[in-house]
Amino acid sequence: MKRKRIPQTTIARLPLYLRYLLKLARKGLRIISSYELAEHVGTNAAQLRKDLSYLGEFGTRGVGYDVAELIRQISKCLGLTKEWKIAIVGMGKLGPALLGYKGFEQEGFKIVAIFDKNPKKIGKKMGNLVVSDVTNLKEVIEKVGGVDIGIITTPASVAQKVANQLIDAGVRAILNFAPVTLGVPSNVVLRQVDLTTELQILSFHLT
Amino acid sequence: MKRKRIPQTTIARLPLYLRYLLKLARKGLRIISSYELAEHVGTNAAQLRKDLSYLGEFGTRGVGYDVAELIRQISKCLGLTKEWKIAIVGMGKLGPALLGYKGFEQEGFKIVAIFDKNPKKIGKKMGNLVVSDVTNLKEVIEKVGGVDIGIITTPASVAQKVANQLIDAGVRAILNFAPVTLGVPSNVVLRQVDLTTELQILSFHLT
């Protein structure tokens, strides 16, 4: 097939495929069909095959997909072969919860710096990191050798300012939990996780 | 216009419009153009006008939209005129963080029950609620007069079981934070918030 740009929607599904494949691998399964895999991630076989076809041809007709091979290919596509360095800004309630989440490190995301602006929190140890003053964000990030992804868990009122600081410190990807729409230059990737929005969407469907 | 079904994508944007409109209202602004509103929520004017056109015709040509009226209409569409009752299952790290989040109550989402299975946590007071045993989920939910939305913040391994319990207790909408794809009957609405997935999507774009 002529290789085309991978659709956004496909990219969003790849992590789900990967997660289930890793589960299968742990159980010792070696082969899986598009039907079974699709079923477990809540999609259909045609969709799954189309998604995978954007990455290449990894299946065996009449048989199915090799679990280990698929894991390798999806990981490669998602850029999960290297370790990404993360900074979290905002050590209120959500920040420490994310810091304590074991899942990240397992998947190759390493938190290397945490920030807050509250003097009572600065210098405090959390996990195995010490909270830095957000005022020194750029210097601290330089000292740890740069950060790939910035997670914003501050109040909405300061989120844009923090985003600007992160970008100024060379961060190229931002995951924002603050309930505000951020503006970033086109060379920076932004994802928004918005709890109130999620609840409001549920509310719509309940109505 | 003949009123058609509102697209999913429009529904996902309405909360963003609403949030910015509320900010404007607080500042005392009464009129806003599609251009300015679109700019602040990261979309374009045509998109915004099309989105709003699904709800009705609220603008004034040559002038713009009345802020208060738009707030009223979007709130109505999203079903935000009543208070929704929420239960959180899983009082590990994320659960308490969500419980402490002030944003929910402000927007009409009231947390009325919290659950865990750890005996050390059951009976403990958190916020102004007491942690109930997840084993009694159905009875507790009945006692508080029913719950509209269930939030799952348990480990992935028990998330499906918890989802089933919630559904059995009459919950019709679920917001799942556990890193696993849940299966629910078609009369139940499910939204997934998946932190690892978000990071992996960012990773893709960094690669």
Add this chain to the structure above:
DNA sequence: CTATGTGAAGAACTTCACAGCT
């Protein structure tokens, strides 16, 4: 003249259905 509302065109995504390998 300004800004909305909206058919129509265009782009993106999903599903179909079957050819192509094993």
Add this chain to the structure above:
DNA sequence: AGCTGTGAAGTTCTTCACATAG
């Protein structure tokens, strides 16, 4: 015979561009 890979068809969403109203 069984399951993948994929053009083509179908659907949904976005953008255009202009008629319409104030």
